[in-house]
Amino acid sequence: MSKSNNVYKDAFNRGLRLLDETRSLPSEPELGTLLGVSRTTVRSILSRMEETGLITWNKRNKTVLRAPKPEDFFPEEETDSLAEIIERSFMRRLLAEGAEAGMQINELELAREIGVGTTSVREFLIRFSRFGLIEKRRNSHWVLKGFTRAFALELTEIREMFELRSAAAFAALPEESAVWADLDRLEVEHRQLASEIATRFNEFSELDERFHRLIHRASHNRFIVDFYDVIAMIFHYHYQWNKAQERQRNEVAVQEHLAYIAALKSRDPGKVDAACRKHLKSARQTLLSSIPEGRSVQPA
Amino acid sequence: MSKSNNVYKDAFNRGLRLLDETRSLPSEPELGTLLGVSRTTVRSILSRMEETGLITWNKRNKTVLRAPKPEDFFPEEETDSLAEIIERSFMRRLLAEGAEAGMQINELELAREIGVGTTSVREFLIRFSRFGLIEKRRNSHWVLKGFTRAFALELTEIREMFELRSAAAFAALPEESAVWADLDRLEVEHRQLASEIATRFNEFSELDERFHRLIHRASHNRFIVDFYDVIAMIFHYHYQWNKAQERQRNEVAVQEHLAYIAALKSRDPGKVDAACRKHLKSARQTLLSSIPEGRSVQPA
DNA sequence: ATAATGTCTTTTATCGTGAAAAAACATTTT
DNA sequence: AAAATGTTTTTTCACGATAAAAGACATTAT
Numbered sequence A, B: 001m002s003k004s005n006n007v008y009k010d011a012f013n014r015g016l017r018l019l020d021e022t023r024s025l026p027s028e029p030e031l032g033t034l035l036g037v038s039r040t041t042v043r044s045i046l047s048r049m050e051e052t053g054l055i056t057w058n059k060r061n062k063t064v065l066r067a068p069k070p071e072d073f074f075p076e077e078e079t080d081s082l083a084e085i086i087e088r089s090f091m092r093r094l095l096a097e098g099a100e101a102g103m104q105i106n107e108l109e110l111a112r113e114i115g116v117g118t119t120s121v122r123e124f125l126i127r128f129s130r131f132g133l134i135e136k137r138r139n140s141h142w143v144l145k146g147f148t149r150a151f152a153l154e155l156t157e158i159r160e161m162f163e164l165r166s167a168a169a170f171a172a173l174p175e176e177s178a179v180w181a182d183l184d185r186l187e188v189e190h191r192q193l194a195s196e197i198a199t200r201f202n203e204f205s206e207l208d209e210r211f212h213r214l215i216h217r218a219s220h221n222r223f224i225v226d227f228y229d230v231i232a233m234i235f236h237y238h239y240q241w242n243k244a245q246e247r248q249r250n251e252v253a254v255q256e257h258l259a260y261i262a263a264l265k266s267r268d269p270g271k272v273d274a275a276c277r278k279h280l281k282s283a284r285q286t287l288l289s290s291i292p293e294g295r296s297v298q299p300a
Numbered sequence C: 001a002t003a004a005t006g007t008c009t010t011t012t013a014t015c016g017t018g019a020a021a022a023a024a025c026a027t028t029t030t
Numbered sequence D: 001a002a003a004a005t006g007t008t009t010t011t012t013c014a015c016g017a018t019a020a021a022a023g024a025c026a027t028t029a030t
Helices: A006-019 A028-035 A039-051 A082-095 A107-114 A118-131 A149-171 A179-195 A197-217 A222-241 A246-266 A269-289 B006-019 B028-035 B039-051 B082-095 B107-114 B118-131 B149-171 B179-195 B197-217 B222-241 B246-266 B269-289
Strands: A055-058 A061-064 A134-136 A142-144 B055-058 B061-064 B134-136 B142-144
Touching (some): A006 A028, A006 A039, A028 A039, A039 A055, A118 A222, A118 B118, A179 A197, A179 A246, A197 A222, A222 A269, A222 B149, A222 B222, A246 A269, B006 B028, B006 B039, B028 B039, B082 B107, B118 B134, B149 B197, B149 B222, B149 B246, B179 B197, B197 B246
Antiparallel strands (some): A055 A061, B055 B061, B134 B142
């Protein structure tokens, strides 16, 4: 097996959703932009849609014949990229019990366990190494540094430094900057979520990420912007693993965000700093409190 | 061809230098630690030393027969790892004229040009991407962001943030910490270099890196420590490319380091901050002044 | 003339393979 | 019995090959 066609399958599934909305599909290049794939892939998708009787396809004419049925979709698990599959497997192991700091990571074993080639695992580990959780020994294996209390503290230290600076830069942005409109939209979303928090609390983490990324972008510094990937990754897996008091946590966080937004809009540096600090402090607390004591041991 | 034996060749060359110093070599495990390679490689080295009449080898007995001659050494270019070879080629291209921001990077072309497999190039690019100079388009090519003025400014912004914090942490370290002895040693090296600056100015960059790494380590934060890799990489290639006023620049920098060291030893936070700022400011100036105007264009 | 479609070429993503190097295990020496 | 040497197994590193996907070029339709 060389390369899976998950790009095609995923785009096909997304393409199916377009059929509900229109009588006939747009041009191939337009579909390509819409789905984020090349024309080659668009044409494969159209071919299959024709074969399965979803559309008729004759040159520019792509008429929708029927709405897609559940069985038209490719199974979800076939639409994931290899990188995603490896990341998930790896994180599951990492967050599972028994992943102690200092433990060594075996590429071959990982590859066999997940059922992929070693090359993909190697590439994943290299990419993953920037998160600071693993480290390579020269000419040798990788070492797990562990999801420890020390890690969380180091991560949050940088986060706080970067976010305070970004927030200050944000508040200093001119009136005519487009970010203020973005901020307004986010504020509305926050208010909506706040009013329905009882049922929608699990939608918070996605909103959280968008909000913080908007702020970090104001730094106009690629290293700050990129660092948010580390934070997002940690929070993503971390909260998947630790659901304790999720609702209450998110409820508090939404309110803190609203105060933070208000501070930004006031453009008062002192207020911004205070609101930002307050939110970051509770974010740190949440992260720290969820690290089991057994993991808080430092690597030898 | 699968894997080159550069680890063996490099360790062999380093092993030859040991022959000058002793009548007989230590045990295999000891040699392994000394050369930073496994026993397997040590044994290959000993085999060759025996074959070429450098030593006699019988179990524990490894007697030196003669001093190594120049022709005993493997050629330097055969001792580089693939990663180093690729990095050098890539940086040469990057710093050469015509490497404009926005340009796309072709893995296959790079691999062919350097004469290596695509896997190695891919892995290099992934590792290299954390330096913020290139970016990957999903399912597609890499894009060169370019060594621009913006890049230099973003880099130095983070550097200054991190170093000021590390320097403050350093000054607050307890008297009994081992770093003070390290600092003393570095101070001596600086004074020696200062007194012979006319002839040894090109030795500064190595000393510079050791000095700043020592300070960054005081932060006890892996993200700060790791970020110095970005700075070191940039400075390394950058100064290789731009030799203008190297001597004068280094002379100034040595003096700034000495003032910085004195400030650290005073443990006065105000003095530390001032000395650190002063040095970082001139480091930034040096970097910025060497970026040609043609490169200062922002990517589209 | 512009923008689409049709066709062909190039590049990327992934695997299996094999040599280099590390690591583990067994045996001998001090 | 501790540490070395001898031997075997496992893992890492790098390659070429191949299907998926992107991209380029040629042709046709509005």
